[in-house]
Amino acid sequence: MNFRPRQKEEPEINLIPFIDVLLVILIFLMLSTTYSKFTELQLTLPVADAQQLRDHPREVIVSVAADGRYAVNKTTLEGRHVEQVARALAEAATAGPNSVLIISADAAAPHQSVVTVMEAARRVGLAQITFATQSSATAGR
Numbered sequence: 001m002n003f004r005p006r007q008k009e010e011p012e013i014n015l016i017p018f019i020d021v022l023l024v025i026l027i028f029l030m031l032s033t034t035y036s037k038f039t040e041l042q043l044t045l046p047v048a049d050a051q052q053l054r055d056h057p058r059e060v061i062v063s064v065a066a067d068g069r070y071a072v073n074k075t076t077l078e079g080r081h082v083e084q085v086a087r088a089l090a091e092a093a094t095a096g097p098n099s100v101l102i103i104s105a106d107a108a109a110p111h112q113s114v115v116t117v118m119e120a121a122r123r124v125g126l127a128q129i130t131f132a133t134q135s136s137a138t139a140g141r
Contacts, residue, residue, distance in 0.1 A: 058095045060126070064105035068113040080113075085120035097125045104132035 062085075063071040070077040072088040079085075093099040101121050105114050121129055 058099050059102055060089060060092045060099050061102045061104060061132075062089070062117050064103065064109045064113045064117060066106040066108040068110050070113070070117070080116070082116050082120050082123070085117060086123045089120050089124045089126065093124060093126060097127065099126055100128045100130065101126045102130050102132050 061073055063074075065071075068080055070080065070085055070088075072085070073092050075088070077084055077088055089101070093101075101117075103114060103117055105117075118129065121127075
């Protein structure tokens with residue numbers, strides 16, 4: 001039997017592995033923040049200019065009433081089917097596929113009515129679609 005007393009070792013904290021881990025984390029954070037600016041989306045936001053002249057011959061204005069009736073360039077359509085709206089859009093689009101479709105829908109208009117106009121525009125080949133809105137200042141009048 002070994003009855004000799006053991007030497008008690010003093011506990012020590014080795015800081016070198018701790019510093020190594022911190023340096024690795026620091027390098028990782030530095031590299032990841034450097035590359036984050038390259039993954040951002042490059043957006044070109046539209047600019048509104050109220051003074052800009054509008055090209056009226058290229059515009060086709062479709063109005064959608066609250067009850068779902070349509071009017072193309074202030075001419076009321078009898079039907080509410082996609083084919084009838086597409087036929088009216090084809091006749092009104094004098095500039096062909098370069099025409100701009102402006103959808104002026106009532107706030108209470110059914111969503112399906114607006115989707116019908118967009119589907120008719122797709123069938124005719126009109127790709128430039130915009131929605132008419134009013135400012136909040138004139139909305140109460």
